Amino acid sequence: MKDKIKNPLDSLDHWEDDLLERYPEKNLKSKEEYRDYDTSDRAEGVKNFYRLNHQYQTYDFVSKKEKEFLAFNRKKMSLWDAVDFLNTLVDDSDPDIELDQFQHLLQTSESIRADGHEDWFVLTGFIHDLGKVLCLFGEPQWAVVGDTFPVGCEFSNKIVYPEFFDFNPDAKNPIYNTPLGIYSQNCGLDKVKMSWGHDEYLYQILKNYLPKPALYMIRYHSFYAQHREESYNHLMSEEDHELFKWVKKFNAYDLYSKAPTPPDSKALRPYYETLVAKYLPKTLNF
Numbered sequence: 001m002k003d004k005i006k007n008p009l010d011s012l013d014h015w016e017d018d019l020l021e022r023y024p025e026k027n028l029k030s031k032e033e034y035r036d037y038d039t040s041d042r043a044e045g046v047k048n049f050y051r052l053n054h055q056y057q058t059y060d061f062v063s064k065k066e067k068e069f070l071a072f073n074r075k076k077m078s079l080w081d082a083v084d085f086l087n088t089l090v091d092d093s094d095p096d097i098e099l100d101q102f103q104h105l106l107q108t109s110e111s112i113r114a115d116g117h118e119d120w121f122v123l124t125g126f127i128h129d130l131g132k133v134l135c136l137f138g139e140p141q142w143a144v145v146g147d148t149f150p151v152g153c154e155f156s157n158k159i160v161y162p163e164f165f166d167f168n169p170d171a172k173n174p175i176y177n178t179p180l181g182i183y184s185q186n187c188g189l190d191k192v193k194m195s196w197g198h199d200e201y202l203y204q205i206l207k208n209y210l211p212k213p214a215l216y217m218i219r220y221h222s223f224y225a226q227h228r229e230e231s232y233n234h235l236m237s238e239e240d241h242e243l244f245k246w247v248k249k250f251n252a253y254d255l256y257s258k259a260p261t262p263p264d265s266k267a268l269r270p271y272y273e274t275l276v277a278k279y280l281p282k283t284l285n286f
């Protein structure tokens with residue numbers, strides 16, 4: 001059993017399952033068709049998870065994590081090693097109904113492929129969550145997954161559980177607690193520090209290898225307060241708005257492709273090996 005106080009989620013996927021309740025798929029599968037467990041337990045875990053996340057994701061915390069992890073001196077791995085490594089992440093929730101991480105990735109990428117999108121988009125679906133290896137480097141859940149949001153300026157009340165930002169010292173700091181904070185009007189997201197997690201981490205690892213729309217999908221896929229709620233338009237540049245069309249497109253696949261039938265990972269592997277080799281070097285620094 002994991003430490004419920006430090007890591008309140010029984011499974012990392014529970015925050016994503018919770019997203020499905022916040023943003024249900026229009027007139028399609030009902031939430032019952034996804035996974036099935038005691039939702040009240042999960043809701044409690046998710047709430048405690050966001051309490052920690054909103055309390056501790058400060059500007060200084062993010063700066064500290066960037067120093068720590070963007071040196072990339074932890075592990076040299078091929079992308080496939082990273083997938084296998086991520087598969088060693090065992091959650092507490094019922095293993096009978098959990099797909100392994102490889103299958104989760106394939107579900108996203110296969111639904112992108114089925115719609116005839118370009119290969120780099122398929123690849124993005126396949127790799128977008130690999131930054132979750134942060135958990136295996138000992139990071140707490142609240143510094144790996146969950147909605148992301150800008151730090152260094154006011155926290156939007158469109159972020160899930162906004163009341164928990166009362167515990168975040170930045171919310172009381174006059175340098176940070178105005179709509180623009182340390183930023184300038186429409187400065188562009190590249191100048192904005194986001195709360196730390198698997199999105200930014202993987203973006204930094206892959207930033208030289210994929211087309212810009214792919215990098216935006218990876219970097220901002222958990223930024224629901226913007227791609228769903230548009231509550232940070234004052235920081236967005238024209239280019240950000242253009243590229244967020246891709247982030248929105250991607251989000252539908254990320255959230256709604258968790259069909260109950262697992263993909264045939266063995267049969268699919270050769271296709272993905274070729275695809276990975278086309279875009280990525282043999283080893284990556286984590």
Ligand SMILES: [Fe+2]
Pocket residue numbers: 128129198221222
């Ligand atoms: Fe993710």
Ligand SMILES: [Fe+2]
Pocket residue numbers: 128129254
């Ligand atoms: Fe995902």
